[in-house]
Amino acid sequence: MVGGDSGFFSHQRVAILGLGLMGGSLALALRGQCAQLLGIDPDPAALELARQRQVVDLVSANAAELLPQADIIILAAPVRAILRLLGDLPALHPGPALVLDLGSTKQKVLSAMELLPERFDPVGGHPMCGKERGGLAQADERLFRGATFAFTPLARTRSLARNFASWLAGAVGARPLWLDAGTHDRWVAATSHLPYLVANALAASTPLAAGPLVGSGFRSATRLAPTAPNIMMDILMTNPENILEALHGFCQNINQIETLLAAGNFAALQEVLARGAEQQLNLVAISEKGDLL
16 A cells, blocks of 8 residues: 555445546456455446456446445546436445545536435545546556646535545655646646647648658657547536636737747847746646645
């Protein structure tokens, strides 16, 4: 175990709904630490792979079959699927239960969590890690190590759910960071959602004829472009205002670079590029320290 409270988890039956990259990685990281791990996914291929790799103790495509046994429910599906699952949860589980989601946007998820009956103790979550390729085949128990695990509490979130969230971060080697849902969605639009759009647009605007000269810089800059569009659409549809704001700021900077380059004002252009370089170094330093400004 990396950290956390082993005494707590050793008595808990944990159900993970969604055995893709995030849910599968979390299951692998928690394997052996819980009283029982339950995996639920509608994809037969994911269930078969989970059985083969012994990712969880029990698997099923039917949430009603396993979910009532769980003390802790972790929703590791795309955001719109999480919203549907939250709506179905009262009919699937008699309670009480702790509820955590791993969705990439938080405001709509927390609004749905607010409607859960009092027998549930919900808290929002978003681990800041991943891969450009999804699916259980890509799952890795080390995925969360050293990553920031953002948690967004509701006013109704009780101390047990807060403690569980912090213990979970410790159990998988992540760093817990508590913040409100609005701040999370605004910041993640700039640090995660915009980078995907930039990477995708850069890849789309690069001619295939230039392929022989694709090197490490282009690969790094476009690494996020192959992310499944259906997953990204969930994000774009549940955080559009913040993503548009981030896009606007990015376009302003690109337009400034274009204007200076067209005018041949290379001295000013160099200053702009230097500011961008300094900003990147500062952002990475803040990320590595885990500080909240």
